Amino acid sequence: MAPRREPIFLERETYRRRRLIDAVRLLPLVGVLLFLGPLLGSGAAPRSTALGGLYVFSTWLGLIALTALLVRWLARAPGGVGSDPLEPDAAPGGPSTRAGGGAEPDAR
Amino acid sequence: MNSNVLISVSLIYVAFLFLVAFGADKRARAGRGAWLHAPIVYTLSLSIYCTAWTFYGAVGYAARSGLEFVTIYLGPTLVMVGWWWILRRLVRIGRAQRITSVADLISSRYGKSNLLGVIVTALAVIGTTPYIALQLQSVTLSLAVFNAHEPGAEVRLSTAPATALWVAMGLAVFTVMFGTRNLDVNERHHGVVTAIAVEAIVKLVALLAVGVFVVWGIAGGPADVARIIEASPISDWQINGGRWASLTFLSAAAFLTLPRMFQVLVVENVDEKQLATASWAFPLYLFLMSLFVIPIAAVGLTRLPAGANPDLFVLTVPLAEGRDGLAMLSFLGGFSSATSMVIVAAIALSTMVSNHIVMPVWLSLRQGGASMSGDVRNAVLLSRRVSIGVVLALGYLYYRFSGGGAALAAIGLISFTGIAQVLPAMLGGIFWRGATRVGAAAGLIAGFAVWAYALFLPSFGEAIFPAQVMADGPLGLAWLRPQALFGISGLDPVVHALIWSLTINTMLFFGFSLLSFPTPLERLQGAQFVNVFEHSQPGRGWARGAAEAEDLLIMAQRIMGGAEAQELFRAQAAAQGKSGYLPDTTPEFLQRLERELSGSVGAATAHAMVGQIVGGAAVSVEDLMAVADETQQMLEYSSQLEAKSEELARTARKLGEANAKLTQLSIQKDAFLSQISHELRTPMTSIRAFSEILRDGPPDAGAQQKFAGIIQDEATRLTRLLDDLLDLSVLEAGQVTLNIQRDSLRAVIDQAVAAAGTAGDGRLLEIRRDPAREEVTIRTDTDRLAQVFINLIANARKYCDAAQPKLTIWVSRQEGRLVVDFVDNGAGIPAEAQAVIFEKFSRLSDQQKAGGAGLGLAICREIMDKLGGAIAYLPGQGGAAFRVTLPADRARSGNSG
Incomplete structure (x- = not known):
């Protein structure tokens, strides 16, 4: 793996964080797709419990690993793991706000 | 195994939990409980989701329906993995609004409505009581399994209700001790949380131990287990798509809305770091809890006799293999699952009952006002303690009168469906500002009613709904059959009830929200909840x-x-x-x-x-307006202040500038005065010296005349100096009166040359002119202009150091204006001096020729300014060169300035 470069601009950092948050937001959708996957073609002949179990448990573990990885990255932010550059500081002891000048508007 | 041993071990285990809870509480209150806030403790406390129903029941479920049991864990996994969407928001709201329970969340969101608090509380109590009964049942059942291995089992089985009673009472004592010890402002229970974290580890270790034993002890490793599964009755995975998706959704919904889950997820949460860690760690916990479920079920189905209760495989498989120690561990795991769930559920329910039912009643009974009457603090604590007792008593009674057995086993999903009715009001409340109290109440009541009619009441069997009603509907209305509402039959009862109750619930919630109008407080709270990340x-x-x-x-x-x-x-x-x-x-x-x-x-x-x-x-709206106005005024006021301070800063800057100018002027004045006194003192000194000589003793006539001449010269010089000074001060003050007249430039220069020629020491100066070019008529104060010319010619005469000094006077037109250049053939003025020659008292050398005080050029500049012209030094002419720019004809008005 190539050495990580330090961000040159704050905007770039903010941008990265926004995308990271997007990825975290996408996780449950990924989970739904994975977990509902077995329903595809479920009208056909019954399948093997052992293989089905292998599928369910391996995707489950994969999702957990992916979440853990993204949360690890999220925790690197100076404002704390739950900080969003676009949100003003809301909770006491919560994330700090950085100047999110270059950040794009978030549809809320 | 002796059941007395089992009971002893259980008691020791319970005592250990008491100690853990006590120690954690003590540490937390001593301020040394930082580790209590560790994300891992939080994650483990979430494990109360895994009750005895899942500890024992998951294997039973798997033995009946194969892989479907896993949906109960997949739903919470999705919620945790999607923490950024809902949980992060809930936790922020919970912290910002100091939410104490799920009922409090709903009540607070919809304008602090107590009606909604009561509805949610009722829903929670009705939904949770059977669940508590289920836990009591699981403990007695598991005890019975051990007893069954002993002689006299029949006698002991009859004591099962007594066992349940003892368990219920023990749990009540524990919960009261650690759950209502403090009336915390943020409602956190460190002792309880730590105890259930310990229990979480025990049940995970127990289940994993049984699983490892089954896979590597009984079977010969994973491959062998796969073979056993393939050969077992659950080898075929027949997916019921509707149930799979519905149960995943249901478990996700229940995970958010169950009072006990809300308690540990939101109320006991300390910071977002806990949540972030739990977002993957808790799914991992669930993963591990369910990893060995299918193997245990398959092995149990294969090796145990056909009539064995699959719900107890976790216990009976080790027992059948003669592993008493493992069975004991497994029992403790099940015991932990049951007790931790009951404790937290009792705390959550008692908070809700106390805050939303008992306290409002108590307050309304004491109309005199809370401040005047008894001790509210004690009343709250007492009402909580009583509520805990009541909740556990209800659970016990439900257990007794439902008779235990299979009816209770199904209660898990029924309970989930009931409490999931809170979901629309909860999510609508935190994401949609338009959600209103009326909408929430309508949705909750309707969903609750549909659930009770279609799922909850039928679960009691014949006692509530006769078979005939179930088959044909009430009063023969077929479209109202409890398990086939509106004629849609063939659905699984749970899926059927879930779809209908939540659909009607959500539709009414939205419909009534759209049609009703919220009170100001509702709107305020709605904005606070929905925009929790913007509003601090x-x-x-x-x-x-x-x-x-x-x-x-x-x-x-x-x-x-x-x-x-x-x-x-x-x-x-x-x-x-x-x-x-x-x-x-x-x-x-x-x-x-x-x-x-x-x-x-x-x-x-x-x-x-x-x-x-x-x-x-x-x-009232007026109050809100007033608040808004106040804010507006504050804003305006602050912007005014800002403007004022800016103005002040500007003024201060100006003052500073003025001050600097004044200081500079003062310095200039001082320099001027010292120059003047110096200029005046030099001639005065010689006048005084010579007049003293004349007074003391008249010398010879020649000397006398010479001295008198010196005195006169010096006096003349003084007079000239004073004249110059006067002239300059008049010019500078702008009090000069100009005498405008028409004349030829040539005449003016002639006059100047003549005057300059007579003044001074008569040193020879050759003046070159081109009289033809000078034939221009000018209209200005010619006397003043001549004074400038005289000054320039006299200067040339005085300072031109050439052997044969020459002065060229050259008239020309530059950019439409008449200019007169005076160029001599001397050394000129050094570049660094050119900037100062027009200043007062600037003299280039010390030579006191002709008594110049260094005012001449200063006067010239003042005059030219007054006349509307200019005078400047012209460098690069091979000598000292001055350019006099005459005023433009028309610009000259002729009046004084």
Whole structure:
């Protein structure tokens, strides 16, 4: 793996964080797709419990690993793991706000 | 195995849990409980999701339906993995609004409505009571399994209800001890959380141990297990798509709305770091809990006799293999699952019952006002303790009268479906500002009714709904059959009830929300909840400060305890700039106080209590407007202040500049005065010296004449100097009167040359001119102009150091204006001196030729300024060169300045 470069601009950092948050937001959708996957073609002949179990448990573990990885990255932010550059500081002891000048508007 | 041993071990285990809870509470209160906030403790506390129903029941479920059991864990996994969407928001809201329970969340969101609090509380009690009964049943059943291995089993089985009673009472004692020990402002229970974290580890270890034993002890590793599964009755995975998706959704919904889950997820949460870690760690926990379920089920089905209860495989498989120690561990795991769930559920329910049912009733019975009557703090604690007892008693009674058995086993999903009715109001409340109290109430009541009719009541069997009603519907209305509403039959009962109840619930919630109009407080709370990430300011509920601070303090002391209340009041008073304990009852203060109180008694009750003292002042639109106006005024005021301070800064800058100028002028004046005195003193000194000589003794006539001549020269020089000074001061003051007349330039120069020629020492100066070019008529003050010319010619005469000094006077037109250049053939003026020659008293050398005081060129510049022309030094002409620019004809008005 190539050495990580330090961000040159704050905007770039903010941008990265926004995308990271997007990825975290996408996780449950990924989970739904994975977990509902077995329903595809479920009208056909019954399948093997052992293989089905292998599928369910391996995707489950994969999702957990992916979440853990993204949360690890999220925790690197100076404002704390739950900080969003676009949100003003809301909770006491919560994330700090950085100047999110270059950040794009978030549809809320 | 001797059941006495089992009971002893259980008691030791319980005593150990007491110690853990006690120690953790003690440490937390001593301020040394930082590790209690570790994300891992939080994650483990979430494991109360895995009750005895999942500990024992998952294997039973798997033995009946194969892989489907896993949906109960996939739903929570999705919620945790999607923490950024819902949980992060809930936790923020919970912290910002000091939410104490799921009922409090709903009540607080919809304008601190107690009606909604009561509805949700009722729903929670009805949905949870059977669940508590299920836990009691699981403990007695598992005990019975051990007893069955002993002689005299029949006798002991009859004692099962007594066992359940003892368990229920023990749990009540534990819960009261650690769950209502403190009336915390933020409702956190460190002892309980730590104890259930320990229990979480015990049940995970127990299940993993049984699983490892089954896979590597009984079977010969994973491959062998796969073979056993393939050969077992559950080898075929027949997916019921509807159930798979519905149960995943249902478990996700229940995970968010179950009172006990809300308690550990939101209320006991300390920071977002906990949530972030739990977002993957808790799914991992669930993963591990369910990893060996299928192998245990398959092995149990294969090796145990056909009639064995699959719900107890976790116990009976080790027992059948003669592993008593493992069975004991497994029993403790199941025991842990049951007890931790019951404890937290009892705490959550008692908080809700106390805050939303008991306290409002108590308050309304004591109309005199909370501050005047008994000790509210004790009343709250007592009502909680009684509520815990009542909840557990209800669970026990339900267990007794339902008779245990299979009917209870199905209650898990039924209970989930019931409590999931809170979901639309919860999600709508935190994402949609348009959700109203009326909509939430309508949705909750309708969903609750449909659930009770289609799922809950039928679960009691014949006693409630006769078979005929189930088959044909009430009064023969087929479309109202409980398990085939509106004629849609063939669905699984749980899926059927889930779809209908939540659909009707959601539709009514949206419909009534759209049609109704929220109260101001509702709108305020709605904005606070939905925009929790933007608003850090608490919403304001109290616009007028009519309340007496002292009454409030008395009331707060009774709820929060004396020291805490006094500290709060003192801090608030200090923040307002007052000393003592009685702050002004500003809206901000009342708001703050109300939220502190709501941490103890719930939002609705706190609102009502403060309201009693403040005089029941409900928030009106006018109040909100006033608050808004106030904010607006503050904004305007601050912008005005800003403008003013900017103006001040500008003024200060100007003053500074003026000051610098004045200082400079003062320095100039000082320099000027010292120059003047120096200039005056030199001639005066010689005049005095020579006049003294003349007075003391007349010398010979020649010397006398010479001295008198010197005196006269010096006096003349003084006079000239004074004249110059006067001239300059008149010019500078602008008091000069110009005498404008028409004349030829040539005449003016002639006059100047003639005058300059007579002045001075008569040193030879050759003047070159081109008279033809000088034939221009000018209109200006010719005398003054001549004075300038004289000055320039005299200067050339005095300072031109050439052997044969020459001065060229050259008239020309530059850019339409008449200029006269005076160029001599001397050394000229050094570049660095050119800038200062027009200043007063600037002399290039010390030679005191012709008594020049260094005022000549300064006067010239003043004159040319007055005339509207200019004079400048012209460098690069091979000598000293001055250019006099004559005023433009038309620009000259002829009047004095």
